[in-house]
Amino acid sequence: MVYFGELRPHKGKIHIIKDRCKGCGFCVEYCPKDVLELSKEYNAKGYHPPFIKDEDNCCYCQLCETICPEFAIYVTLKNEEDQGEKEQSRP
Amino acid sequence: MNKEKPRHPVEQFLRMDRMPHIWCPGCGIGTVVTSFTEALRKGEMDLDKVCVVSGIGCTGRVAGYIKLDSFHTTHGRAVPFATGLKLGNPELNVVVFSGDGDIVGIGGNHFIHAARRNMDLTIIVVNNFNYAMTGGQVAATTPIEANASTSPYGNFEYPFSIPYLAEASGATYVARWTALHIRRITKSIQEAMAKPGFSVVEVITPCVTLYGRRNRLGDGLNILKYYYDQSEIQHNADPRNINISYQGKLIVGKFVDKEKPTFLDAMNQHLNKVLGDDYQKYGKIREDQQ
Amino acid sequence: MKKNKADPKGVLTGTHFLDGDFSLAEGALAAGCRFFGGYPITPSTETAERFSERIPRVGGVFIQMEDELGTMAVLIGASWAGKKAMSVTSGPGFSLMMENLGLACMLETPLVLANVQRGGPSTGLPTLTGQQDMMQARWGSHGDYEIIAISPDSPQECFDFTIEAFNLSEKYRVPVLVMTDECVGHMHEKVVIPPAEEIEVSERKLYKGPKDQYLPFKPDKDGIPPMVKAGDGYQFHVTGLTHDERGYPVINAECQDWCVRHLVDKIKNNADDIIQIEEDQTDSAEVVVVSYGISSRVAVRAVNKARKEGLKVGNLRLITVWPFPEKRIRKLAKDVKAFVFPEINYGQVVHELERCAGGQCKVVGVPHMGGGVHNPDDIYKVIKEAAK
Numbered sequence: 001m002v003y004f005g006e007l008r009p010h011k012g013k014i015h016i017i018k019d020r021c022k023g024c025g026f027c028v029e030y031c032p033k034d035v036l037e038l039s040k041e042y043n044a045k046g047y048h049p050p051f052i053k054d055e056d057n058c059c060y061c062q063l064c065e066t067i068c069p070e071f072a073i074y075v076t077l078k079n080e081e082d083q084g085e086k087e088q089s090r091p
Numbered sequence: 092m093n094k095e096k097p098r099h100p101v102e103q104f105l106r107m108d109r110m111p112h113i114w115c116p117g118c119g120i121g122t123v124v125t126s127f128t129e130a131l132r133k134g135e136m137d138l139d140k141v142c143v144v145s146g147i148g149c150t151g152r153v154a155g156y157i158k159l160d161s162f163h164t165t166h167g168r169a170v171p172f173a174t175g176l177k178l179g180n181p182e183l184n185v186v187v188f189s190g191d192g193d194i195v196g197i198g199g200n201h202f203i204h205a206a207r208r209n210m211d212l213t214i215i216v217v218n219n220f221n222y223a224m225t226g227g228q229v230a231a232t233t234p235i236e237a238n239a240s241t242s243p244y245g246n247f248e249y250p251f252s253i254p255y256l257a258e259a260s261g262a263t264y265v266a267r268w269t270a271l272h273i274r275r276i277t278k279s280i281q282e283a284m285a286k287p288g289f290s291v292v293e294v295i296t297p298c299v300t301l302y303g304r305r306n307r308l309g310d311g312l313n314i315l316k317y318y319y320d321q322s323e324i325q326h327n328a329d330p331r332n333i334n335i336s337y338q339g340k341l342i343v344g345k346f347v348d349k350e351k352p353t354f355l356d357a358m359n360q361h362l363n364k365v366l367g368d369d370y371q372k373y374g375k376i377r378e379d380q381q
Numbered sequence: 382m383k384k385n386k387a388d389p390k391g392v393l394t395g396t397h398f399l400d401g402d403f404s405l406a407e408g409a410l411a412a413g414c415r416f417f418g419g420y421p422i423t424p425s426t427e428t429a430e431r432f433s434e435r436i437p438r439v440g441g442v443f444i445q446m447e448d449e450l451g452t453m454a455v456l457i458g459a460s461w462a463g464k465k466a467m468s469v470t471s472g473p474g475f476s477l478m479m480e481n482l483g484l485a486c487m488l489e490t491p492l493v494l495a496n497v498q499r500g501g502p503s504t505g506l507p508t509l510t511g512q513q514d515m516m517q518a519r520w521g522s523h524g525d526y527e528i529i530a531i532s533p534d535s536p537q538e539c540f541d542f543t544i545e546a547f548n549l550s551e552k553y554r555v556p557v558l559v560m561t562d563e564c565v566g567h568m569h570e571k572v573v574i575p576p577a578e579e580i581e582v583s584e585r586k587l588y589k590g591p592k593d594q595y596l597p598f599k600p601d602k603d604g605i606p607p608m609v610k611a612g613d614g615y616q617f618h619v620t621g622l623t624h625d626e627r628g629y630p631v632i633n634a635e636c637q638d639w640c641v642r643h644l645v646d647k648i649k650n651n652a653d654d655i656i657q658i659e660e661d662q663t664d665s666a667e668v669v670v671v672s673y674g675i676s677s678r679v680a681v682r683a684v685n686k687a688r689k690e691g692l693k694v695g696n697l698r699l700i701t702v703w704p705f706p707e708k709r710i711r712k713l714a715k716d717v718k719a720f721v722f723p724e725i726n727y728g729q730v731v732h733e734l735e736r737c738a739g740g741q742c743k744v745v746g747v748p749h750m751g752g753g754v755h756n757p758d759d760i761y762k763v764i765k766e767a768a769k
């Protein structure tokens with residue numbers, strides 16, 4: 001989907017550090033695109049870390065990253081060559 | 092973007108060799124820490140000059156995880172310790188990051204005096220309404236009727252309202268958010284750290300294992316959501332009218348943002364006036380104070 | 382350990398007529414102390430007043446804190462910001478400072494605290510003398526730790542010993558207590574302040590290595606860890622929790638063993654260099670009078686009176702009270718009949734003397750409950766009795 005010439009919405013790549021997660025569910029609840037869900041699998045400590053339902057919807061808003069109290073999830077820009085968008089262009 | 096393995100952006104500010112941290116699943120302290128590191132990342136400040144001082148308690152462990160000059164001091168004495176750091180080297184940007192019990196409970200006397208002096212400090216108070224570390228005892232901020240391990244029949248003491256206490260004592264920047272207002276917390280911390288003078292940022296934070304469990308408030312997510320849903324942003328609200336009742340409305344926002352010479356400004360200005368050339372100026376005089 | 386000359390700005394060279402309290406402040410300024418946090422308490426307040434008057438002209442900070450808890454905390458903060466920091470107090474304030482004095486020891490923070498002792502306990506005799514905080518000086522905070530305590534007996538020594546206190550605290554990264562009392566504090570005497578170039582001043586050993594490898598508590602060969610100051614990019618962490626060399630909390634018995642031994646042995650192993658005592662005719666003595674601070678001046682009269690009557694009396698003055706000169710006492714105890722120990726309390730440091738004498742000779746205390754100094758005759762009578 002492209003508009004205004006070649007501007008495209010951000011696409012994020014989600015990184016989950018499973019063993020840090022304590023299954024609090026903040027990220028799942030507050031992801032605006034409903035990309036995440038708590039998985040059935042366990043991490044080393046017996047918590048259910050989130051899994052990515054469909055990464056395509058991720059709009060790189062970094063809410064999950066900032067809200068996570070365990071520093072267990074973060075996002076990077078999917079394709080770095082996005083029209084000069086830099087990693088630092090965070091809201 | 093070079094191709095090295097991507098890292099969580101917060102990791103550059105944390106002592107990753109000390110992770111995982113000690114806070115409970117669903118506790119909001121980690122969220123406030125992330126908002127704080129965001130403020131460090133966004134604010135163009137000399138990170139070498141940033142010091143983090145914590146006292147005792149759950150939030151007291153923050154200093155131990157921050158990869159800057161950090162000090163884990165005695166219970167209630169983070170504020171005077173920070174005062175010593177700031178006065179010892181005025182170029183330092185000193186942040187006190189501690190809990191409600193530590194800052195306005197046992198540390199109350201130092202809090203009001205440092206505010207009275209408009210000491211140039213940033214105070215981040217994580218308010219989870221109880222002494223969580225020691226098992227959830229009632230605190231100076233526990234709402235009336237709330238249950239705690241030392242108010243098993245419900246608290247009947249009138250609690251402090253931290254913004255009201257801060258403003259009444261002389262603080263020149265006071266803001267309050269809940270833990271879910273992550274971007275606003277970051278902005279407030281940035282403003283507080285950039286602003287000379289006594290700046291207080293209170294964050295109402297869920298305490299799952301103690302305060303939450305004793306009062307049957309659900310898990311971290313429930314409490315986080317509840318506080319957010321109960322909150323109402325009223326910038327410049329009069330701190331007199333923002334007391335917190337048990338599970339009641341939470342008036343949040345920036346209540347105070349005014350200008351007043353800091354302790355060191357007042358010292359330099361006054362002694363310079365009185366002693367003239369004899370006076371040895373102390374610390375870098377800020378440009379607008381020349 | 383760098384030794385250099387005092388910064389002339391703080392040195393009020395000349396001959397003065399000062400009381401002990403003022404001399405403490407002048408000693409601090411001469412030693413390079415540029416930070417004073419205090420709280421008013423009789424009979425020590427004059428030191429704070431003097432410092433607050435002098436520091437604007439010398440360059441530095443005086444802050445009167447809201448209480449002594451804040452006072453001790455502000456000193457530790459200022460010290461970690463690179464300043465030489467000092468405060469002065471008396472009994473009640475001294476008690477309030479104990480917890481954070483423990484923090485200062487745990488963080489191995491150089492600072493100087495003078496205690497102008499007054500009669501106790503509790504409010505006691507605010508305007509009258511006492512030496513009743515000596516054990517509190519040694520054991521006042523909780524846990525095993527070691528500090529240094531020196532005891533001036535005159536305004537001149539208040540000046541000299543405060544410089545010595547700073548040098549010791551900088552050298553051993555430890556709080557140093559200047560244990561004087563109201564009598565000395567309020568006594569005016571001649572105080573000679575030499576030119577700055579004649580005053581030796583020590584500075585803390587600074588870490589020079591790579592910034593990301595600094596360990597706040599890794600001792601060098603002499604047992605003393607080098608120090609850095611906040612704001613220089615070392616990103617160090619220090620905590621009151623039991624910690625390892627990195628300053629990281631480690632909550633187990635092994636780390637506690639290392640941590641406590643390190644804090645205590647750092648002073649114990651260097652005791653011979655730290656301890657200073659004055660001895661007069663102790664080698665041929667049958668009875669040796671041991672004392673410190675103001676009591677040592679009173680004891681001299683009693684000793685002279687006894688010597689005139691042909692009694693072989695030695696005089697040993699403790700300049701350093703803690704660490705206690707155990708070795709010297711053990712040796713001396715073999716050759717003497719008795720020790721006589723006048724102090725203005727019901728018996729405190731005398732117990733330490735008795736422990737070290739190890740039963741090899743009599744140890745007789747001469748207690749005084751406070752509010753004044755001994756009558757020399759009381760000491761003289763005990764000496765005569767002990768000489769029998």
